[in-house]
Amino acid sequence: MTFSAWEAIKKANYIVGYKTYINLIKDMLTDQQKVVSTGMRGEVERCQTAIRLARAGEIVAVISSGDAGVYGMAGLIYQLLFQDNISLQVTVIPGITASIAAASLLGAPLMHDHCSISLSDLLTPWEVITKRIEAAAQADFVIAFYNPRSRERTEHIEKAREILLKYRPPSTPVGIVKNAFRTDQHITVSNLEEFTNCEIDMLSVVIVGNSQSFIKDGKIITPRGYDL
The missing domain is CATH 3.30.950.10 (Tetrapyrrole methylase, C-terminal domain)
Structure with missing residues (x-):
């Protein structure tokens, strides 16, 4: 992963992602961070949960494998925000596809x-x-x-x-x-x-x-x- 991705994960209160990808970074996580994971085909649910947590004031990292903007979750997050006219600060962290x-x-x-x-x-x-x-x-x-x-x-x-x-x-x-x-x-x-x-x-x-x-x-x- 890139250094910026590492830093974003460290700063997050909540880590949201597919359970397989969460397992890849489990050694990075602390006891203070909370994890929300779902299985295959739970992408919409994961992103909706991340948005709900962010609207409540949490710092949320949505985990993708490779780069979040290449077959990842970045586009779905934006689609859900635009669909419901929700304003949130979103940062897409570059990864290595x-x-x-x-x-x-x-x-x-x-x-x-x-x-x-x-x-x-x-x-x-x-x-x-x-x-x-x-x-x-x-x-x-x-x-x-x-x-x-x-x-x-x-x-x-x-x-x-x-x-x-x-x-x-x-x-x-x-x-x-x-x-x-x-x-x-x-x-x-x-x-x-x-x-x-x-x-x-x-x-x-x-x-x-x-x-x-x-x-x-x-x-x-x-x-x-x-x-x-």
Whole structure:
């Protein structure tokens, strides 16, 4: 995490978040701080609780994994405030999103134009997701896939691979990073033909290179285009 995130957590009276993320910072918390945690799909409830506590005068830290503004809680907090015409001081603390963390462990795969696409269709129709994959593939973006595979949703990453293979060779570099910078971190370097046979879950980020990306000494590099 960033230093500003660390400081914000230390200053908060209340810590609100998904229980898995709360567990990641439990060693930071003091006996004076109160914790409100909920399970998966409790995002609206968590943010409503945080707003209620803040309106009562508490200093509240809403915890997200990575960066709160990237598939996190920042947008939902603002939506709820605007919807109910509530005025509160909100500070979005920058974090390190999973694609950036994963890229640093893989080498330098994001050195040129890139995009992020979540393969979770809980909040976005699958038809929309496939259109975005198709467009990114045609445009030769390096692509970071978030939420690539869950226990119930195993086929989406396979379908994404099928779309990409229409535009990119099977040898295209692919990196998979699970639990970046956590104790059970795991890094795999593969290719577009074979990567779906690797271990991939909801704690993984999959980065697919573009037409210029290459693998050297186990690292994925996407050239920026410098004249060497």
